[in-house]
Each structure stands twice: as structure tokens, then as C-alpha cells.
Amino acid sequence: MNSRKLKDSILQGLIYFSAAFTIFILTVIIGFILYKGVPGINLHFLTRQWEEKTTFVRVDKVAEPKDSDKEGYVSSLDITLKKDKEGNLYISKIGSDSSLDSAVDMLGQSFKVKSDDKLSKVDSNDLSELSVADAVKMINQSQDNMRLKITRPGGGIVPMLVSTIYIILLSLVIAAPIGILSAIYLNEYAKPGKILNAIRFAIQNLAGIPSIIYGLFGMLIFVQYFGMGYSILAGALTLSIILLPTIISTTEEALKAIPQTYRESSLGLGATKLQTNYKIILPNALPGILVAIILSIGRIVGESAALMLTAGTVAQIPTAITGNEAGAATLTIKLYMLMKEEGDIATACSIAIILLALIIVLNITSKVITRRFLKKQGI
Known part of the structure; x- marks a missing residue:
């Protein structure tokens, strides 16, 4: 009995230690970024061009x-x-x-x-x-x-901030519909068998491929073969491929969580398969789909290797989606360049704070939109 209590105490202590250590590491990272970056954030930093x-x-x-x-x-x-x-x-x-x-x-x-x-x-x-x-x-x-x-004067983040928002929106516009529709097919229409297993295997492997490989693919196909050059469209198309496994897998899990009785009741009332998916399944799965979108936003904002090879590293506001005027550096790319080429930790931390704030704002916005949609649907 004493031995069991000792084991339970040790296990409980390890759990508490792991949780406390995680919080400690997170606090140290955020604290370091705030300590180094906050002094560099001012009106000029937020409103000026970089060059x-x-x-x-x-x-x-x-x-x-x-x-x-x-x-x-x-x-x-x-x-x-x-x-x-x-x-x-x-x-x-x-x-x-x-x-x-x-x-x-x-x-x-x-x-x-x-x-x-x-x-x-x-x-x-x-x-x-x-x-x-x-x-x-x-x-x-x-x-x-x-x-x-x-x-x-330069020294502002406006070009990178605008480019980041462009990349986020364009990537989601491309990847979200494809990913959601693919998840609907896999969960609602596909029959178990070798084809379905092959598709799932491909999705799992796509999720594990390093982003630099996607960057090389995007550079060869979109930048060179299709002649898009270093542009936000080439970057967005590359990121869309990166996002597909996350969107498909997360959306499919959300669809699986919908009780089968919802489908049977809808079909029993005379609705078609398509009407059931559009009117019943998708609205109820929307919170899970939102999770997929939020995870995708985080992946887009944090990506650097693939975008360096497709969107470029020029700190400018793109005036087109392809061509010489479409190349643009995102906040993450500029942060990487500052650390690698100039060793400017303070400015890099200031950009990191803006990145964190941008993610929080986008997440809150997506949740508010989803809640309003659910409220209108009466869910």
C-alpha cells in the first residue's frame, strides 16, 4: 500500500513538474521577447516603410x-x-x-x-x-x-505586415475550400478500401515533409515553370499545399464528431446527401473547421523557408500577385533576415511581438465570425 502511494506521489509530482516547467519556459520566452522588443515599438515602427x-x-x-x-x-x-x-x-x-x-x-x-x-x-x-x-x-x-x-525615413514594418496579411488571406482562399471539400469526400462519400487508404497515407506523408522541400517545389513549379517569379501568388500556392494536410485532417475529425443520427434524421426527412452535408453537417462541424483555420494561420505566419524561395525577401508592398512588383517579404522572413544578416535582436523581437499580436487578432476575429454564423443558424 505504501509502495502504491509512493508511486502515485512520484507520478503526480512529475505531472505537476511538467506543467510548471512548461509554463516557466513559455514565460521566459515571452518575457525575453517583450523585454527586448517593447522599447522598439512606436508609431514610426508601425506606420513607416522599411527602406x-x-x-x-x-x-x-x-x-x-x-x-x-x-x-x-x-x-x-x-x-x-x-x-x-x-x-x-x-x-x-x-x-x-x-x-x-x-x-x-x-x-x-x-x-x-x-x-x-x-x-x-x-x-x-x-x-x-x-x-x-x-x-x-x-x-x-x-x-x-x-x-x-x-x-x-524607413525602419517601419508596414510592407511586411501588409504582405503577411496578403499571404494569409490568399493562402486560406486557396487551401480552405480544397481542404474542407476533400475532408467531406473522405468522411461522407469515400468507401473503405485501397484508394481511401492510399489517400490517407498520402495526406500523412504530406504533413511530415519539411517545408524547405515544399519551397524547392514551389520555386521550380510556380516561380520558374509557370513564370510567376518571386510573388505572393507563388508563395500562397506553395503554402496552400503545406496547409492541406492540416485542414483535411482537422476538418475530417470535426465531421466524424457529428452524431450519425443527424445524418439519418436528415435523410429520413427527405433531404439529399448534398443537402444534409451543406445544411446539417457543415454548420455543426464549423467549430472544428475553425480550429483548422486557426492552425493554418499559425503555420502561415510562422513559415519562412518556403516563402523565401517563392515570395522573395524584398521589403515592399506588393502591387500585383505575380511579376516583378509582386515579390514581398513577410514579417517572419524579415525577422529571420535581421537575425541572420544583421544580428539585430531588438528589432527582431519587436517584429515577434507584432506577429504574436497579429495571430491573436486573427484568431479572435475568426471566432467572432464563427459565433455570429452559428447564432444566425440557430446552433
């Missing part, structure tokens, strides 16, 4: 230069200049009468100059080595139609 962008613009004076008591105020353009910590001259404020609102680039296209943009040249005069007062004087003495060199 600096330099543009030459032409503007007209709005008034004749006049002396002003305001430090850094350029009366001829109605703007205020300051210097940042690195000594760069930047526009801290743009007045309501400033001609910068109607600035045009060298192609004659409108260019919206914003506060915080750096100003390094006026016509052929370099302002970078001048004091704020000397820069103000130089601008005021320039010709009526002046050319300014404007540099928009």
Missing part, C-alpha cells in the same frame, strides 16, 4: 522671406526645420500655407511631403553640414521654383 526613399521635388515659395523669432522656421515655405539625434535636418512641422502640399517630383507627379521627412539639399546646395539657422537662410535665399531633396 528609406529619396525623392527630388519642385516647390514654389509661398511668401517673400522674412525674419522670424521661431527657431528653424522657413518663412518662404511655411515649414519648421529641426535636427535629429544623428544630425539630419528634417521637417518637424508643415504650415497650412506651405507649398509642400503641392510639390511634384521630377516626373511631374504629385508628391505629398510629410512631417519627419529629411531635407538634405535645396537646388545644388547641400544642407547636411549646415546648422538649422544656416539651412533656413539658404532656403530663403533660393530661387522661387526650388528643387528639394526629400528622404522619407
